[in-house]
Each structure stands twice: as C-alpha cells, then as structure tokens.
Amino acid sequence: MKQILEAVRRQAPLVHSITNYVTVNDCANMLLACGASPIMADDIDEVEEITSLCQGLNLNIGTLNRNTIPAMLAAGKKANELNRPVVLDPVGAGASRLRTETALALLGEVRLTVLRGNISEIKTLALGSGTTKGVDADLADQVTETALDGAVRFAKDFARRSGAVIAITGAIDIVADGEKAYCIRNGHPMMGRVTGTGCQLSALTAAFLAANPGVPLEAAAAAVCAMGLCGELAHQRLGHLDGNAAYRNLILDAMYQLTPAQLEEGANYEVR
Amino acid sequence: MKQILEAVRRQAPLVHSITNYVTVNDCANMLLACGASPIMADDIDEVEEITSLCQGLNLNIGTLNRNTIPAMLAAGKKANELNRPVVLDPVGAGASRLRTETALALLGEVRLTVLRGNISEIKTLALGSGTTKGVDADLADQVTETALDGAVRFAKDFARRSGAVIAITGAIDIVADGEKAYCIRNGHPMMGRVTGTGCQLSALTAAFLAANPGVPLEAAAAAVCAMGLCGELAHQRLGHLDGNAAYRNLILDAMYQLTPAQLEEGANYEVR
Amino acid sequence: MKQILEAVRRQAPLVHSITNYVTVNDCANMLLACGASPIMADDIDEVEEITSLCQGLNLNIGTLNRNTIPAMLAAGKKANELNRPVVLDPVGAGASRLRTETALALLGEVRLTVLRGNISEIKTLALGSGTTKGVDADLADQVTETALDGAVRFAKDFARRSGAVIAITGAIDIVADGEKAYCIRNGHPMMGRVTGTGCQLSALTAAFLAANPGVPLEAAAAAVCAMGLCGELAHQRLGHLDGNAAYRNLILDAMYQLTPAQLEEGANYEVR
Numbered sequence: 001m002k003q004i005l006e007a008v009r010r011q012a013p014l015v016h017s018i019t020n021y022v023t024v025n026d027c028a029n030m031l032l033a034c035g036a037s038p039i040m041a042d043d044i045d046e047v048e049e050i051t052s053l054c055q056g057l058n059l060n061i062g063t064l065n066r067n068t069i070p071a072m073l074a075a076g077k078k079a080n081e082l083n084r085p086v087v088l089d090p091v092g093a094g095a096s097r098l099r100t101e102t103a104l105a106l107l108g109e110v111r112l113t114v115l116r117g118n119i120s121e122i123k124t125l126a127l128g129s130g131t132t133k134g135v136d137a138d139l140a141d142q143v144t145e146t147a148l149d150g151a152v153r154f155a156k157d158f159a160r161r162s163g164a165v166i167a168i169t170g171a172i173d174i175v176a177d178g179e180k181a182y183c184i185r186n187g188h189p190m191m192g193r194v195t196g197t198g199c200q201l202s203a204l205t206a207a208f209l210a211a212n213p214g215v216p217l218e219a220a221a222a223a224v225c226a227m228g229l230c231g232e233l234a235h236q237r238l239g240h241l242d243g244n245a246a247y248r249n250l251i252l253d254a255m256y257q258l259t260p261a262q263l264e265e266g267a268n269y270e271v272r
Numbered sequence: 273m274k275q276i277l278e279a280v281r282r283q284a285p286l287v288h289s290i291t292n293y294v295t296v297n298d299c300a301n302m303l304l305a306c307g308a309s310p311i312m313a314d315d316i317d318e319v320e321e322i323t324s325l326c327q328g329l330n331l332n333i334g335t336l337n338r339n340t341i342p343a344m345l346a347a348g349k350k351a352n353e354l355n356r357p358v359v360l361d362p363v364g365a366g367a368s369r370l371r372t373e374t375a376l377a378l379l380g381e382v383r384l385t386v387l388r389g390n391i392s393e394i395k396t397l398a399l400g401s402g403t404t405k406g407v408d409a410d411l412a413d414q415v416t417e418t419a420l421d422g423a424v425r426f427a428k429d430f431a432r433r434s435g436a437v438i439a440i441t442g443a444i445d446i447v448a449d450g451e452k453a454y455c456i457r458n459g460h461p462m463m464g465r466v467t468g469t470g471c472q473l474s475a476l477t478a479a480f481l482a483a484n485p486g487v488p489l490e491a492a493a494a495a496v497c498a499m500g501l502c503g504e505l506a507h508q509r510l511g512h513l514d515g516n517a518a519y520r521n522l523i524l525d526a527m528y529q530l531t532p533a534q535l536e537e538g539a540n541y542e543v544r
Numbered sequence: 545m546k547q548i549l550e551a552v553r554r555q556a557p558l559v560h561s562i563t564n565y566v567t568v569n570d571c572a573n574m575l576l577a578c579g580a581s582p583i584m585a586d587d588i589d590e591v592e593e594i595t596s597l598c599q600g601l602n603l604n605i606g607t608l609n610r611n612t613i614p615a616m617l618a619a620g621k622k623a624n625e626l627n628r629p630v631v632l633d634p635v636g637a638g639a640s641r642l643r644t645e646t647a648l649a650l651l652g653e654v655r656l657t658v659l660r661g662n663i664s665e666i667k668t669l670a671l672g673s674g675t676t677k678g679v680d681a682d683l684a685d686q687v688t689e690t691a692l693d694g695a696v697r698f699a700k701d702f703a704r705r706s707g708a709v710i711a712i713t714g715a716i717d718i719v720a721d722g723e724k725a726y727c728i729r730n731g732h733p734m735m736g737r738v739t740g741t742g743c744q745l746s747a748l749t750a751a752f753l754a755a756n757p758g759v760p761l762e763a764a765a766a767a768v769c770a771m772g773l774c775g776e777l778a779h780q781r782l783g784h785l786d787g788n789a790a791y792r793n794l795i796l797d798a799m800y801q802l803t804p805a806q807l808e809e810g811a812n813y814e815v816r
Contacts, residue, residue: 020312022297023297039639040565043642062312063314241529243528244301245520245522252787256786293584294569338611367594368589370587465576465577465800467573468572516796
C-alpha cells in the first residue's frame with residue numbers, strides 16, 4: 001500500500017472529473033489532499049481535450065443530465081483510446097431509469113478500470129435489478145460478515161464479466177478483480193452522515209490508478225483503505241459537540257496528512 | 273416541537289431537492305445532520321421517479337435555468353399526486369422576471385405545503401411586486417417588533433389565499449397558516465453572513481414535513497426554531513478569530529447534535 | 545489599502561458571479577466574508593437583469609458550457625453599458641480550445657476591468673499560446689524573482705493593449721495597468737492545495753472594484769494583498785494535524801476578521 005500512495009505524492013497526477021454538483025468541491029479538495037490535482041469539465045466541446053491532458057478520468061452520475069451524459073461517454077472513450085484509467089461511480093443506479101441506463105451505457109461502451117459503488121448500485125448493474133433506496137445502499141443488501149463469502153463471489157464474477165475491478169463499499173468493503181478480492185475493514189459508520197464520502201473515494205481512486213498504472217486492483221484497494229483509515233483518524237479527532245461538518249473537514253485533513261507508512265500500518269484487509 | 277424532531281430522527285425521510293448549485297452541498301449535509309437522507313436530481317427525465325422514491329420534495333429557484341424549471345414543475349406535480357409535502361424557496365423572486373415568473377408558476381401549478389422566503393421574496397409573490405435587493409431582504413421590508421402585527425396579518429392572509437403555510441424568515445420569523453401564526457425569535461444576525469442558511473432551512477423544512485404528515489404548520493415552525501436555535505448554539509462556540517466559515521460548520525454540527533429536549537427548551541416562540 | 549477595504553465594508557456591494565460549480569460556494573462565502581453580498585445567476589433569460597441590480601460582475605470560465613457562455617457575454621455587455629466593473633477569471637485558458645476561445649471572446653467583446661489568472665492562463669490570452677497544465681500554472685512559466693522584470697513588462701504591455709488591469713497571481717503576484725505594477729509578496733504556497741483560492745480572489749476583486757470606482761489598479765492590488773495576507777494569517781492558525789480543509793475555512797475566517805489597519809500593515813508590495 002505504501003508505494004501506491006508514494007507514487008501519488010510523487011507524480012501529482014492530474015485527474016479529470018465529470019461529477020455531480022453536490023459534492024464536486026469536496027472531490028476537488030480530496031484530490032488536492034492526496035497529492036493529485038483536479039480539473040472539472042463537462043461540456044461535450046471540451047471533455048476530450050481535457051481528458052487528453054489528464055492521467056486519469058473519474059465519471060460520477062449523480063445529478064447527471066442530458067448534456068453531461070454524452071460528455072461522459074466521449075470522455076470515457078477518449079481515455080480508453082489513450083489507455084488512461086477510468087473510474088465510474090454509478091450514484092443512484094437503480095433509483096431512476098435514467099441513472100441505470102446511463103450507468104449501463106457507460107459500462108457497455110467504455111472500458112472501465114474500476115466500478116465503485118454501494119452494493120445496491122453494483123447489484124443493479126450486475127443483475128439488471130436492485131432495491132436502491134435513493135443514493136444509499138438498501139439495508140437488506142448490506143454486506144455483513146455472514147454474507148461476505150457470497151458477496152466476494154459476486155464481485156469476482158462481475159469483475160470477470162465486466163473486465164473492471166469492482167469496488168463495493170459498505171460496512172465491509174470488497175475490491176475484486178476476477179481472481180482476487182480485498183476485504184477491507186477500515187472506515188467508520190459516521191462517514192455515511194457526510195455527503196459525498198463515496199464520491200470523494202471515487203475521485204481518490206482515479207488518482208491512485210493514475211499514479212500506479214498496471215496494478216489497478218492494488219491501487220483501488222489502497223484508495224479504499226486510505227479513505228477508510230482517514231475516516232477512522234478523523235473520527236478520533238471529533239470533539240463531543242462536533243458533527244458531520246467537522247467530520248467532513250477532518251477526513252480531508254487526515255488525507256492531507258496521511259503518510260505512506262501510516263497507510264501501510266493502518267490498512268485493515270484480508271485477501272480472499 | 274420535541275416529537276417533530278423525534279419523528280425525523282426515527283424515520284430518516286428521504287428528501288428530493290432540486291436546488292441551486294451554490295449551496296447544494298450544505299443542503300445535503302443539513303439533511304444528513306438532522307437525520308434525514310438527501311437525494312439531488314434535476315433532469316426532467318428522472319425527477320418524477322426520484323420524487324416518487326422520496327417522502328418530501330424541496331424546490332429552490334436559486335440558479336434556476338431553462339432545464340430545471342420544467343423539472344421543478346414536473347416534480348412538484350408528481351409530489352402532489354402522491355400527496356408528499358412540497359417546499360418552495362423562491363430565492364431572489366423579485367430580482368429577475370424569470371425568478372418571479374417561475375415562482376408564480378410553481379405557486380399556481382403545484383400545491384405547496386410550505387412557501388419559505390424572506391419578506392421581500394414573499395411580498396413579491398403575494399403582491400406581484402417587491403423591492404428585492406438580490407437574494408437578501410430589503411431593509412425597508414424587514415419584520416420588526418412594531419411591524420409584526422401587520423406582517424402576521426399579511427402572512428395569514430397569503431396562507432389562506434395560497435393554501436400553503438407561509439414561512440417568512442428574518443429578524444423575527446413568522447410561520448403561519450390561515451388561522452394561526454408562530455412568531456419565532458430564535459437565530460442570530462450572523463447567520464446572514466453564511467451563504468445558504470435560508471436554503472438549508474428550506475431543505476430542513478422538507479425533512480420535518482416528510483416525517484410529520486398532517487401537521488405542516490407545526491413541522492415548519494419546528495424547523496424554523498431548530499435552525500435558529502442551531503444558529504444560537506453555534507454562535508456560542510465561535511472563537512474570537514472565527515468567521516463565517518467556522519460558523520457554517522458549527523451550525524451544521526449543532527443540528528447534528530441537537531436533541532429533541534434541547535429543541536423543546538430552546539424554541540423561542542409565541543403564537544398569535 | 546486601508547480605505548479600499550473600508551469602502552467594501554461600508555458599501556456592502558452586491559456582486560453578480562457567473563462562475564463554476566466547483567468553487568461557487570466558497571466564492572459566495574468569500575464575498576460575505578469581505579463584507580459584500582453575493583448573487584449567482586447564469587441563465588441567459590435573467591443575467592442582464594441580475595447584472596443591472598449589482599455593483600460588480602465576476603465572470604469565471606471554469607466548468608463553462610454552451611448555456612453559460614452566451615450568458616457571460618450578455619452579462620458582460622450589460623455591465624459595460626452600465627459602467628460597472630467586470631472581472632474575468634480565465635480558468636484553464638489554454639487547456640481546451642473552448643476555454644481559450646471563450647476567454648478571447650470575452651476579452652474581445654467585453655471591456656474588462658480586471659483580468660485575473662495564473663501566468664499560463666494570462667500568457668495564453670496575451671500570446672495566443674501557452675503551456676497550461678490543467679488549471680494550475682505550468683512550472684516553467686512561474687514568476688520568480690529573476691523573471692520578475694520581464695513579467696512586469698509583459699503585464700504592463702498586455703494591460704496597455706487590452707485596457708484591463710492585469711492580475712497575474714503566483715509565488716509573486718503582479719497587478720498592473722499600462723503604467724504601474726504592484727509586485728506583491730503576500731500569500732502562502734499551501735493556498736494552491738485548497739481548491740478555488742484563485743476563484744475566491746476573483747470574486748473578492750469584483751467586490752473591491754465595485755466599492756471603489758475609479759481606482760481599479762489600487763482596488764485589484766488591495767484584493768490580491770488581502771487574499772494573500774489572509775492566506776498567511778490562516779496558515780499561522782493551522783495545527784499540526786490540520787490540512788487543506790481546515791486551511792480553506794481559516795482563510796475565509798481570516799477575511800471575515802480582517803481589519804483595514806491589518807491590511808494596511810500586512811500588505812507586502814512594491815511598485816515597479
């Protein structure tokens with residue numbers, strides 16, 4: 001994990017994000033916190049050029065609209081052409097036909113490096129159905145210790161079929177390619193009370209991939225561990241009157257201060 | 273007031289917001305802080321589905337555009353059809369023809385549960401004229417102790433005519449239906465130096481309504497008291513070097529920590 | 545410098561921003577922090593009216609799109625007609641043809657009061673070429689002590705040709721009209737790790753211009769000094785676990801607390 005973060009810090013990759021306007025500022029600051037550099041652009045007339053300038057691409061379908069959908073497709077194809085990593089965060093897939101179809105179109109037309117979402121979103125895309133309740137995972141779907149083996153099998157299978165590393169985040173996170181799955185127990189439940197921690201993780205993942213070509217599984221797992229670890233470190237700093245606004249800031253600050261050695265030591269995962 | 277907040281915490285209502293991109297992140301975090309769950313979606317191709325998933329709808333016309341206007345109308349009508357509460361925040365009504373007309377169209381075509389704005393915005397909609405200076409209330413319009421009786425009469429009258437609970441926020445807040453008005457003296461003047469405290473209150477109101485069907489006046493009054501009380505509690509935590517950024521965070525944190533008992537005790541209102 | 549800030553605090557100018565959705569919330573809070581009042585509006589059907597209400601206009605091409613480009617042109621022309629100051633922040637000019645052409649179109653069709661960007665962006669517009677790497681200045685272009693004289697000459701020349709005050713921000717900031725250049729050594733390198741400090745400065749500049757008609761060079765220089773000084777003051781308050789999120793908040797808070805006397809004393813500039 002250590003070298004993965006070292007590479008991000010050393011290379012300061014430029015990451016293009018086409019992302020929702022709810023959490024875009026946090027995504028930009030998260031990219032800066034980890035040592036990368038953000039650029040946001042979503043007009044069809046410039047996305048290909050911007051993607052070409054960048055070392056990685058982050059697509060996020062929260063607050064998608066008819067203008068940004070073709071822009072995401074065009075940017076994704078350009079990134080493929082240039083062999084740059086692409087992350088897709090299918091926010092709310094299953095919550096509307098537009099989101100499900102857009103995510104499926106991106107999955108079909110763009111070669112994704114990593115697909116990262118909660119279990120409801122990922123299931124929607126894998127099975128063509130789901131029980132997505134808004135943008136949060138449905139309780140019935142959540143990955144618990146008892147359901148872990150089945151979820152790992154599901155993730156590996158979908159990774160094999162899709163060609164993407166599948167990152168399912170929740171109480172236990174699973175990051176899998178067709179052969180190998182990281183089961184990650186970093187993080188804190190309060191992260192769900194801060195808007196955009198998932199979006200920030202997707203942006204972070206794009207940066208980790210960009211600086212570590214050739215090892216997408218390890219880079220994605222390191223990003224998930226790093227985000228979760230920052231959630232833990234930040235939670236320790238919360239005072240008794242603090243809430244989700246303080247927590248949001250402390251998570252970003254933890255990433256800013258995170259050292260490769262800290263990540264190495266704090267990453268809490270097993271491989272299945 | 274106590275039970276109103278308890279219901280929000282217990283039910284964690286999902287709230288759909290079509291809102292401006294200036295303060296949308298704060299609205300999402302405010303919804304999470306109070307115990308609700310946010311989803312933002314503004315494309316005409318998905319808003320009806322998203323509204324259908326949700327227990328409440330929050331419409332806010334700051335940074336409206338020709339794509340989001342029909343989306344707001346469609347979402348509002350769908351919420352009406354499903355009997356879900358709808359809040360309208362007519363940001364800047366009176367500042368441009370587009371905003372005034374859009375707010376009037378929403379008022380005409382959607383059955384609003386609560387209309388919440390500053391006195392200039394509400395007057396614009398009630399009287400078809402106003403003296404709106406940008407997005408802040410005009411000084412000449414502000415509700416002071418001496419003008420309170422007249423403002424209460426105005427609010428009740430407009431509530432009767434429009435069928436919506438009217439929430440006019442300012443130095444003294446008025447929340448009225450046709451019969452009864454809460455005059456609320458919570459809050460702190462420095463809240464006006466944080467962008468989006470009004471937008472956050474509108475989102476909060478939608479959550480309070482969603483978790484408390486059948487008592488829109490009480491739910492809206494509780495939301496206004498809660499927001500103002502959080503403004504007071506947050507202000508007490510400000511250090512001598514702190515400014516509006518610290519205050520923004522502390523208000524959200526106060527909402528995260530606010531207990532029903534605290535709200536019951538801290539709510540400062542009279543009924544006229 | 546003192547009187548410039550005093551005028552902002554006394555007049556509380558209303559500033560219209562058409563700006564990117566990444567940093568718009570910070571721009572609004574920065575305007576409030578300095579004592580001004582923000583309004584954001586980008587639909588072609590209302591921008592002229594909104595500009596007419598305001599004392600200053602701030603145009604920022606980050607996340608521009610085909611709807612906002614004509615809105616920026618229309619707002620700019622209206623501001624010209626009414627003799628209100630206009631700031632252009634050409635975020636990412638040089639990074640895509642769309643951004644370069646849009647910035648050049650604004651430069652050609654709108655009489656700008658101040659053009660503020662990093663050296664790569666400004667060079668792109670002055671010379672029709674550049675080496676922009678995303679939204680940050682290219683290392684090869686950065687203004688260092690040894691390159692300062694050349695950069696000052698370049699800024700004065702471009703100011704003369706364009707009729708705008710040219711503000712080039714970086715390690716050393718240059719604010720120049722055709723005759724006179726302020727070389728400013730306020731600020732802290734860590735400001736580059738917070739998204740949107742440049743955007744915030746552009747919004748701030750519009751407020752300073754709006755409250756100080758007739759002295760655009762002095763007003764722009766004061767804004768640049770104020771922003772840099774707040775970056776310094778904020779940096780002194782950072783704890784050893786703090787990162788870019790804390791810093792973002794502390795910079796805004798420093799502006800909220802900044803006194804005219806502090807600015808007078810802390811402004812670190814020479815005139816060439």
